[in-house]
Amino acid sequence: MRLFGTLYARALVWARAPRALYYLCGLSFVEAFIFPVMPEVMLAPMMLGKRHKAFFYANISLLFSLVGALVGYALGHWAYEAVKPLFSPHMQQTVSIWVENLRTDMNQHWLAMLGALMLAALQPVIPMKFVTWAAGIVGVPLLPFLACIAVGRGKRVWLLALLIKLFGERAERMLHKHIEWIGWAALVLLVLLLVWWLWLR
Template identity: 90%
Template structure:
């Protein structure tokens, strides 16, 4: 099943459309809290088409990723508060203990938490949605949260812009070859994290 290659192909069509910039903004925005395909799949061909605008596209994607991260943060906070009363008393207790423990760790290890957020935003394996929703649930302060996402995601899109400027189509082909395993690896990791959490609290 080539799910992510299909989505990748769709993103390439968007990248070549006359309104590609608008599609890039939308993809960057929604990927931060719900969509499974990272913006780099549109950024790479758009940057290849206009290499002199590579960093402009990177900054535009970063801006809308930050806006989407705010939405994911808000959804994490409000969905958690809304759904919690619908759960069983036992499950409410388990989730409350988990969230309280994370908040305690956050307060006791502030710099480590900021580093973890930055690394999570930097690499493509942990879905950005998991980071933004979890930050909202735990209550990471908004400004440090945005700063970490900006640094982590910024390094990703700026590095891509630099690679495109230096290596051109070879950088895009590398992304194309690996998109399927990156997508499935992200889903498997998310499932393992969820399973581990349920098992450890059982």
Template identity: 80%
Template sequence: MRLFGALYARALVWARHPQSVYYLCGLSFVEAFIFPVMPEVMLAPMMLGKRHRAFFYANLSLVFSLLGSLVGYALGHWAYEGIRPLLSDGMQQTIGTWVEHLRADMAQHWLAMLGALMLAALQPVIPMKFVTWAAGIVGVPLLPFLACMAIGRGKRVWLLALLVRLVGERAEQILRKNIEWIGWAAIALLGALLAWWLWPR
């Protein structure tokens, strides 16, 4: 089933719309906490259409991704606190132990934690929504969290802008060719991580 190919095709329609800038802002915002398609699928054709505005589009997407990251962070925190009383005692203990372990690691190795967050925001395999929710659950300090998201996601969109300026349509062709694999790989990885997290120990 070509789910992500269809979503990609829809994003291309949005990219060519007269109100494409608003669609880009919306997609960048919701992708950070719920939507499965990364904003690069709109960024690439928009940048190709107006190469001189490539970095403007990149910065616009970055700003709205950061706003969405705040929503994901809040959802992670409040969803965890709201759902915890509904879980069985064993599940509460398992998840509570995992969260406390991460919090202890964060306190002891905060530089490594910041580096991991930046890498998570930079690479496209682990969905950004998983990173923002997890940060909210664990309680990563808000300002360092936003700084890591800005650096990691900023490198992604700026690199795309640079690629478009340098190699043009080849950048979009590479994304189009691999979008299905990237999308399903991200879903599979997210499922595996959730299964590992919730598996009783």
């Protein structure tokens, strides 16, 4: 089933549209809290089309990712509180223990938590939405949360801009060729990480 390839093809169409910049803003925004496709799939062809604007596009994407991260953070907090009463008493207790353990870890290992947030925003394996929702549920302080997301996601989009400037169309062809494998590999790895974490708990 070609899920990620189809989504990638749709993003390429958006990237070449007259209103591509608006689509990029929208994609960067919703990807931070719900949409499964990374904004890089639009960024790459847009940067290729106008290489002199590569870092401008990167900064625009970063800005709207940060706004979306705020939405994900708020949804994580408010949705968790709203949905929790719908759980069974046993499930409420299990989830509450899980959240409290994370909060304890965050308070005891502050620097490690900041580093984990930056790494989570930097790498493409764990989707951004899981990071923003989890931060809202656990209650990571807002300003450090935004700073970590800005540094992590900023490195990603700036690195893409640099690669496009250095390698041009070769970088885009590689992404196009392997997008399906990359997407499914990331999804499988996410499931394995979740199973491993639950097993440790």
